[in-house]
Structures are given as structure tokens and as C-alpha cells.
Amino acid sequence: MTKQAYLMLLCAVIAIGLMISPAVAVETAPGDPFYCRLDKAQEHPDIDGNMIVWEDDRNGNKDIYFGTVDKFKADPYLGNQYVSYTGEKITNNPASQEKPSISGDYIVWQDNRNGDWDIYLYRRSTYEERRLTGDAGNQWMPAICGNYAAWYDDSSGRTNVVLYDINAGKVKTTIDCNAHTRIPGATATTEFKPALSEKYVAWIEESDRKVYYYDIAAGGGKRAVSTSTAEQSWPSLHGGIIVWEDYRHAGTRPDIYMVDLDAPSRKEIQITDADNDQVSPAIGENIIAWEDKRGAPDSVRSIYMYDISREREMPVVLSVDRYDEHLYPAVSGNTIVWQRGQGANSNLYIFVYDPEELDAKVTTIEVTPPSSTLAIGDTEQFSATAFDQNGD
Incomplete structure (x- = not known):
């Protein structure tokens, strides 16, 4: 009788414990945020794996700098006024070098040392810098992915998108288009890059302000991503997945949409539906990040993200006041970098x-x-604590 009472009580306690749900709801996305404060301005970052590039004016003109996530994270002064790790300077010309992009061993940027904007390529392993363009007019807003770089080119009188083959050392194709390069708004001056993956190039067409894409392997002409007639902006690619900001709801309230260009159905998926602006998306292998005015003071922008496989949206960093603007996210793997x-x-x-x-x-x-022996009629209080696989 004593053993039976003990076993019944213990089983009851364990059953109650098994019903305890671990705390999985979080106010912000779980992870490791760190703010890297350096002297002067650091803007328009890009990321590939552990590597980050950005434009930096600490020397009085805009230069391209390179750094790694691991070195910033390991900095002993992280969280203080300034960090001690300041990155590595890539460019040394007194002109302006801006809007960098990185993929593997290569970095590209736009450069006005010759009087107009040209595209330059830098190979980190050999410290070699190379000018890729010499045409009249401007070539600007470069993106790089694997063996390809893409940029805008207005030398023809229209804004074409150029696809460059790095291994071949020459232009693969100049896409017959007229790209729109600025965000929506009559007075808007902010520009966005053509989107690029190892499979596709994408841009916004001037005539209808919609996303179009070009298949690198198949060639051929341009194709519209969406059947919607609403204005679209700021495309981003990872493999065959493309995301963009879309104005089909209420006209002025942009949302983020996603399509798998490789899927037969080509089904459009609406990622966001909040009654605020969600803009400037960036996609990586696992997540999408964007600027979001939701809940922010004075409509400044915070950073939100979406876990693609878990279909879950979460805030990453929320603005604390009207001066705390978070802009231009870039994504690689599970890491997001942006400009604060x-x-x-x-x-x-x-x-x-x-x-x-x-x-x-x-x-x-x-x-x-953990154990107790009770006589019939005796009572004893037990407590049960549930732990997840992380020990929490």
C-alpha cells in the first residue's frame, strides 16, 4: 500500500510536469545582436557568410572597408562607445567609392575617380583591383554573386542592366530593359540595386514599375515576376527565390511578397500584412529581413525578419526614438547586417x-x-521543473 501511494503520487507529478509548455514566445527574434559603433559614418553594408563590406567616410572621403562578424563579436570593447576592431581598408583612391557588394573572394563597388561612376572589382586573395567599365555615362549600384556581377548602365540613353562574367573577364550580356532605380515617391532619391543570384537577375522596369527577371542560363528576354499591376520595388534574390516590396494593398502601404521562380506553380506568398510600411527586403538561405515602421516612434524604421521554413515573422531590433533609424538590411545565412x-x-x-x-x-x-516513502494518509509536496534541449 505504501509503494502504491508513492507511485501514484509520483506519476501524477510527472504527468503535470509533462503538460508544462516551454516558453517559446519571444518579443524579439532569438539570437545575438551587437552594435558596432565606429568613428564617422558606416553605410550600405553587404554580407556574405562571415564577411561584411561597407562604405566609410572616416578618412574624409568614402572608402570601402571589409570586416568579419567573428572579429566584431569578439571585440572586447563591444557595447562601449567605440569598438577597437575597425575593419580593413580596401580602397585608397581620394575619390568616392560607394555601394559595395561582396561574394566569396570578390568585392565590387561604384567609383567616380574618372569623373563619372564606374564599376571596380577587388580580389581579396591577390589584393588586385580592376576597373570593369570604361563606357561613357554612368555604371552604378553593383551586386555580386558567385561568378557574376550586375549593375545599371545608362550609356545607351536608357538604363540597362549589365551582367558581367568574372571568370571570363567580360560582359556576358546587356539586358534590353529600362530599369527604374529609385524607391517609390515623387521626391525619392534613394536607389536600390538590381537583384542577383547564381540563377537570375531582377530589376524594376520603368514602364510599369514591376519586377522583371532574366534567366542567366537560359537567356532569352525579360519576364514579369507577378501578374499584379500594382507598383513594386526593391527586389532581392537567393537562388530561385525572389522577394520585393509591393503596393497592391491600399496603394501606399507596401508589403513584402515572395515567389519561387523555379516552382511550376509560381505562387505568390504575402509575407507581411501589417498596417504599416514594410520595405527594402533582403533574402538569404533561411530568412528574409526588411525595414518596418510598425510600432516605431514617429514612423522611423525598425528591422523585422521572417523565418522561411518555420513561416514565422518576428521583430529583430525596434527603434527606441525618432532618431533611431534602422536601414538597408543585408542577409546571409542566419545573419543580418544593416545601417543604424x-x-x-x-x-x-x-x-x-x-x-x-x-x-x-x-x-x-x-x-x-527525487524520491519519498509515504504511509497511507500522509502527504508531501513535490515540485517538477521541465527543461528543453538547451537546458532552459
Whole structure:
């Protein structure tokens, strides 16, 4: 009788413990955010794996700098007024070098040392800098992915998109289009790059302000991504997946949409539907990040993200006041980098997403006391604590 009472009580405690749900709801995305404050302005970052590039005016003109997530994260002064790790200077020309992009061993940027905008390529392993363009007019807003770089070119009188083959050392094709390069708005001056992956190039066409794409392997002409007639902007590619900001709802309230260009159905997926602006999306292998005015003071922009496989949207960093603007996110793997602030007050912000914290499961339950012998009619209080696979 004594053993039976003990076993019944212990089973009841364990059953209650098993019903305890681990805490999985979070106010912001789980992960490791770190703010990298440097002297002067750091703007328009890009990322590939552990590597980050940005434009930097600490020397009085805009130069291209390179750094790594690991070195910023390991900086002993991280969280203080200024970090000690300041990156590596890539360019040394007194002209302006802007809008960098990085992929593997290569960095590209736009450069006005010759009087107009040209595209330059830098190979990190050999320290070799090479001018890729010499045509009349401007070539600007470059993107790079693997063996290809893409940029805008207005030397023909229209804004074409040029696709460059790095290994071949020459232009692969000049896409017959007239690209629109600025965000919506009659007075808007902010520009965005053509989107590029190893499979596709994408841009906004001037005539209807919609996203079009070009298949690098198949060639041929341009094709519309969406059947919607609403204005679209700011495309971003990863493999065959493309995202963009879309104005089909209420006209002035942009949302983020996604399509798999390789899928037979080509089904459009609406990622956001909040009654605020969601703009400037960037997509990587696992996540999408964007600027979001939701809940921010004075309509400044915070950073939100979407976990593609888990179909879950989360805030990453929320603006704290009207001066705390978060802009131009770039994504690689589970890491997001963006520009915090504008002008002289802009710096780098990095966030490494940890999806494991979203997948918490009860793996052990500790019962205190671990054992007890009770006589019939006796009582004793037990407590049960549930732990997930992370020990939380």
C-alpha cells in the first residue's frame, strides 16, 4: 500500500510536469545582436557568410572597408562607445567609392575617380583591383554573386542592366530593359540595386514599375515576376527565390511578397500584412529581413525578419526614438547586417539569428524531492521543473 501511494503520487507529478509548455514566445527574434559603433559614418553594408563590406567616410572621403562578424563579436570593447576592431581598408583612391557588394573572394563597388561612376572589382586573395567599365555615362549600384556581377548602365540613353562574367573577364550580356532605380515617391532619391543570384537577375522596369527577371542560363528576354499591376520595388534574390516590396494593398502601404521562380506553380506568398510600411527586403538561405515602421516612434524604421521554413515573422531590433533609424538590411545565412542611423551618426548593426531557441522541446523533468516513502494518509509536496534541449 505504501509503494502504491508513492507511485501514484509520483506519476501524477510527472504527468503535470509533462503538460508544462516551454516558453517559446519571444518579443524579439532569438539570437545575438551587437552594435558596432565606429568613428564617422558606416553605410550600405553587404554580407556574405562571415564577411561584411561597407562604405566609410572616416578618412574624409568614402572608402570601402571589409570586416568579419567573428572579429566584431569578439571585440572586447563591444557595447562601449567605440569598438577597437575597425575593419580593413580596401580602397585608397581620394575619390568616392560607394555601394559595395561582396561574394566569396570578390568585392565590387561604384567609383567616380574618372569623373563619372564606374564599376571596380577587388580580389581579396591577390589584393588586385580592376576597373570593369570604361563606357561613357554612368555604371552604378553593383551586386555580386558567385561568378557574376550586375549593375545599371545608362550609356545607351536608357538604363540597362549589365551582367558581367568574372571568370571570363567580360560582359556576358546587356539586358534590353529600362530599369527604374529609385524607391517609390515623387521626391525619392534613394536607389536600390538590381537583384542577383547564381540563377537570375531582377530589376524594376520603368514602364510599369514591376519586377522583371532574366534567366542567366537560359537567356532569352525579360519576364514579369507577378501578374499584379500594382507598383513594386526593391527586389532581392537567393537562388530561385525572389522577394520585393509591393503596393497592391491600399496603394501606399507596401508589403513584402515572395515567389519561387523555379516552382511550376509560381505562387505568390504575402509575407507581411501589417498596417504599416514594410520595405527594402533582403533574402538569404533561411530568412528574409526588411525595414518596418510598425510600432516605431514617429514612423522611423525598425528591422523585422521572417523565418522561411518555420513561416514565422518576428521583430529583430525596434527603434527606441525618432532618431533611431534602422536601414538597408543585408542577409546571409542566419545573419543580418544593416545601417543604424543616417549620415555622420550611422554605424553597423549585426544580428545572428538562433532558430534553435524557437524549437524548444521538453527533454528532461527534474522532480524534487527525487524520491519519498509515504504511509497511507500522509502527504508531501513535490515540485517538477521541465527543461528543453538547451537546458532552459
